[in-house]
């Protein structure tokens with residue numbers, strides 16, 4: 001296990017929001033994170049490099065399903081395996097808690113994320129036309145089955 005990956009709580013929200021703003025034009029708010037963390041709707045993992053949050057992954061666990069809600073790595077720290085470390089830890093949690101399947105959606109143009117998810121074994125199961133409110137881009141829907 002990569003000990004630079006830890007589970008985040010409400011005390012990390014400001015760092016997560018700063019990273020969100022760097023990574024997405026249309027980003028989550030502090031309140032969305034706070035409510036999700038407080039009522040246990042999401043699990044958020046963070047990757048720390050010398051005490052600085054350089055990546056995070058938010059997902060939900062509902063019954064036997066995991067859904068990836070958000071994944072972002074600091075623009076200056078990409079292609080160093082941070083996204084991979086975060087996903088590996090999420091998969092470990094899923095296997096330990098008996099999760100059967102995982103879903104996610106991703107913008108059709110987001111080749112980096114598509115490559116990463118495919119490397120983890122996700123398969124495309126559908127498409128939602130003009131799904132994203134910011135760009136009206138298509139969403140590609142992916143699924144992974146934990147064996």
Ligand SMILES: CC(C)(COP(=O)(O)OP(=O)(O)OC[C@H]1O[C@@H](n2cnc3c(N)ncnc32)[C@H](O)[C@@H]1OP(=O)(O)O)[C@@H](O)C(=O)NCCC(=O)NCCS
Pocket residue numbers: 023070071072073074077078079080081082083084085105106107110111112113115116117119
């Ligand atoms: C997508 C993202 C999270 C990937 O994080 P990362 O830490 O750079 O990913 P990794 O270094 O673990 O990459 C693992 C593999 O994914 C693929 N990959 C990642 N970024 C890629 C890119 N820009 N182009 C092509 N392939 C890419 C590669 O196969 C890579 O392996 P390699 O570097 O050995 O070739 C990051 O680019 C990011 O934050 N993007 C902006 C936010 C975003 O789009 N989030 C996803 C929302 S669904």
